[in-house]
Amino acid sequence: MMGTGKSTVGRLIADELGYTLIDLDAEIERLEGKTIPEMFETAGEHYFREAESAALNSVLHQRGVVLASGGGAVLRADNCEAMKRGGWVAALTADAASIVERVRGDANRPLLAGDVEEKVRQILEERKDKYLFADVMVDTVGRSADEVAAHILAHYRG
Ligand SMILES: Nc1ncnc2c1ncn2[C@@H]1O[C@H](COP(=O)(O)OP(=O)(O)OP(=O)(O)O)[C@@H](O)[C@H]1O
Ligand SMILES: O=C(O)C1=C[C@@H](O)[C@@H](O)[C@H](O)C1
Numbered sequence: 354m355m356g357t358g359k360s361t362v363g364r365l366i367a368d369e370l371g372y373t374l375i376d377l378d379a380e381i382e383r384l385e386g387k388t389i390p391e392m393f394e395t396a397g398e399h400y401f402r403e404a405e406s407a408a409l410n411s412v413l414h415q416r417g418v419v420l421a422s423g424g425g426a427v428l429r430a431d432n433c434e435a436m437k438r439g440g441w442v443a444a445l446t447a448d449a450a451s452i453v454e455r456v457r458g459d460a461n462r463p464l465l466a467g468d469v470e471e472k473v474r475q476i477l478e479e480r481k482d483k484y485l486f487a488d489v490m491v492d493t494v495g496r497s498a499d500e501v502a503a504h505i506l507a508h509y510r511g
């Protein structure tokens with residue numbers, strides 16, 4: 354989910370494992386030569402979701418990679434299946450108030466334009482079952498990014 358800390362925690366885990374971090378949002382922007390807000394504005398969400406699936410499938414075969422996906426990649430079951438096949442998946446969760454607090458002041462998330470509180474609540478409701486496929490779910494509320502990374506690594510290493 355947006356603002357739960359995927360990019361931040363992904364970087365910490367990649368550094369700890371000596372892996373390469375691929376941030377899917379950055380990869381989509383690189384492949385498309387446009388920012389995500391530009392893509393939403395000029396081509397719409399469906400176009401962005403196609404680009405997101407294509408970018409995901411282009412990186413999943415790589416080894417030694419921590420992939421920080423976009424928050425909405427789970428909207429397509431095919432993407433979830435590809436992530437499970439391609440690796441080990443951690444889903445980060447947070448409540449609406451924490452997410453709003455974290456994303457406030459960042460205009461880079463087009464789906465949150467307008468009433469951010471209402472949008473976050475609505476998206477959380479729509480996606481509440483979408484993260485259950487993950488190998489581990491981690492509540493990030495009340496945990497620092499370092500603590501979240503350590504928790505994920507403990508599960509990953511078993
Ligand atoms: N555990 C945490 N506690 C408090 N703040 C956090 C935590 N993890 C990340 N943050 C902060 O929350 C904000 C959003 O984090 P980040 O960009 O990593 O989220 P994201 O899940 O990648 O979001 P998106 O899906 O939009 O890419 C950043 O300002 C980051 O510093
Ligand atoms: O949760 C979402 O649907 C999104 C999250 C971001 O990471 C971006 O991928 C984009 O803003 C959409």
Ligand SMILES: [Mg+2]
Pocket residue numbers: 359360361376378421422423
């Ligand atoms: Mg991110």
